[in-house]
Amino acid sequence: MSELLVSGGRVLRPDLTVERADVLVDQSAGEILAVEAPGELAGDDELDASGGLVIPGLVNAHTHVAMTLLRGYADDKPLDAWLQEDIWPVEAELTPEDVRVGAELGLVEMVKSGTTALSDMYFHVDEIAAAVEQAGVRAVLGHTAVTVGKDDEGARADVQESLDVALELDGAADGRVRTTFQPHSLTTVGEEYLREFVPEAVEAGLPMHLHANETEAEVAPIVEEHGMRPLEYADDVGLLGEDTFLAHCVHVDDDEIDRLAETGTGAVHCPASNMKLASGMAPVQRLLDGGVTVGLGTDGAASNNDLDMFDEMRDAAMLGKLAADDASAVAAETVVRMATENGADLLGFDGGRIEPGANADLAVLDLDAPHLTPAHDLVSHLAYAARGSDVRHTVCDGAVLMRDRDLTVFDEAAVRERASEHATALVERAEES
Ligand SMILES: N[C@@H](CCSC[C@H]1O[C@@H](n2cnc3c(=O)[nH]cnc32)[C@H](O)[C@@H]1O)C(=O)O
Ligand SMILES: [Zn+2]
Structure with missing residues (x-):
């Protein structure tokens, strides 16, 4: 049994207190063995955490990791126009290899900024799973189904693929990959397909992940067509439950919040994307007070435009206060829990x-920086002052993915170069077609 000692640092404990301690990891089981006073433990290998803070690996609970290739390609538009005029036409040109390269770039960015788990929605999911396997992180993956704009045969095939991919890939990468059934959203997948396939997904025991109540513009057509608020409709077609989590939940009323809590459905807040696309302000404090488990996600790099979960924590705290008109809302401890234990809970991992x-x-942050001085309150620093680039080491499933800011899992320069080449060629193809 090989044991890794993370020594000499301070440790963020589950109650969000910080103490000086060493952490011993069983690398073959991928489990934390002990957290003890400095000097009490010994390992075969050691990670130097002196001057640092050991935190749980961050959980990015909603992203489209391969969208790094579209970072900065189309900005400053609302969701609908952004997707239809810019993003979807380019995504139509994406090859499996593009998705692989884009996912690798996103995973490099994640590992470097202390993220060890993600929940992803995309296509060519085999490629994303292969990149996740190499990156050493945990991921909940799935094929996202869209039926609008397709004939019946094409629509059914896409939703069937979402089911098939979820069943096939579950447990890949030594169990680090889990899966979800993924209707893209309540407006982009037709009712007949939800009524047919959701019960199948539930029957197969598959968790579900979709976009919901993201913009005001998607709420009105649902109310008009079905005579119900979106989450009432989602419940009616069987989408809500303890194994479901919904990205965004920006435009939810009190009844919908109650419904989420009663059904045990989770929510993933994506503050940067919601601000950038001017989607609105999610009532995060009300969701939490109502008993909903709320995680945190970056959404894709084209609507953020990075995958740094420290930025996301700060954005969540800031926007949460503005939304509640209350500076005590969505406090530092709250966003740290959202990015760690709540995310792990939604994704179904025993971590955070x-x-x-x-x-x-886990991740080890270097605290020796002017922007992290003085150290009155390290939880405050995690929420408001730290950046992804403060991360010095990253460990997932007991394996060291980054040591002293050097990735052990990817050749970072090669990934960046390949991604740039693929992104340029992709945009050229899209503009020719
Ligand atoms: N476009 C594909 C499948 C969708 S994959 C998941 C999709 O979610 C898109 N996406 C990214 N961010 C958002 C968001 O904030 N809301 C809704 N969709 C998004 C992303 O560009 C990607 O197309 C098809 O037509 O079959
Ligand atoms: Zn999304």
Whole structure:
């Protein structure tokens, strides 16, 4: 049994207190074995955490990791126009290899900024799973089904593929890959397909992940067509439940919040994307007060435009206060929990906390920086002052993915170069067609 000692640092405990401690990791089981006072433990290998803070690996609970190739390609538009005029036409040109390269770039960015788990929605999912396997992180993946604009045969095939991919890929990468059934949203998948396939997904025991109540513009047509608020409709077609989590939940009323809580449905807040696309302000504090588990996600790099979960924590805290008109809303501890234990809970991983028995998924931040000085309150620093580039080491499933800011899992320069080449060629193809 090989054991890794993360030594000499301070550790963020599950109750969000910070203490000086060493962390011992069982690398073959991928589990935290012990958290003890400095000097009490020994390992075969060591990660130097002196001057640092050991935190749970961050959980990006909603993203489209391969969209890094479209970072900065189309900005400053609302969701509908952005998707239809810019993003979808280019995505139509994406090859499996593009998706692989885009996913690798996104995963490099994630590992470098302390993210060890993600929930992704996309297509060519085999390629994303292969990139996740190489990156060493955990991921909940799936094929996202869209039926609008397709004939019946094409629509059914796409939703069937979402089911098939979820069943086939579950457990890949030594169990680090789990899956979800993924209707894209309540307006982009027709009712007949939801009524047919959702019960199948439930029957197969598949968790579900979709976009919901993201913009005001998608709420009105649902109310008009079905005579119900979107989440009432989602419940009616069987989408809500303990194994479902919904990205965005910006435009939800009190009844919908109650419905989420009663059914045990989770929500993923994506503050940067919601601000950038001017989608609105999610009532995060009300969701939490109502008993809903709320995680945090970056959404894709084309609507953010990075995958840094430290930025996302700060954005969530800032926007949450503005939305509640209350500076005490969505406090520092709240966003740290959203990015760690709540995310792990939604994704179904036994992580998000530094504690014996939990998954050995962690990041070590270097606190020796002017923007992290003085150290009155390290939870405040995590929420408001730290950046992804403060991360010095990243560990997932007991394996060291980055040591002293050097990736062990990818050749970073090669990934960046390949991604740039693929992104340029992709945009050229899209503009010719
Ligand atoms: N476009 C494909 C499948 C969709 S994959 C998931 C999709 O979600 C898109 N996406 C990214 N961010 C958002 C968002 O904030 N809301 C809704 N869709 C998004 C993304 O560009 C991607 O097309 C088809 O037509 O079959
Ligand atoms: Zn999204």
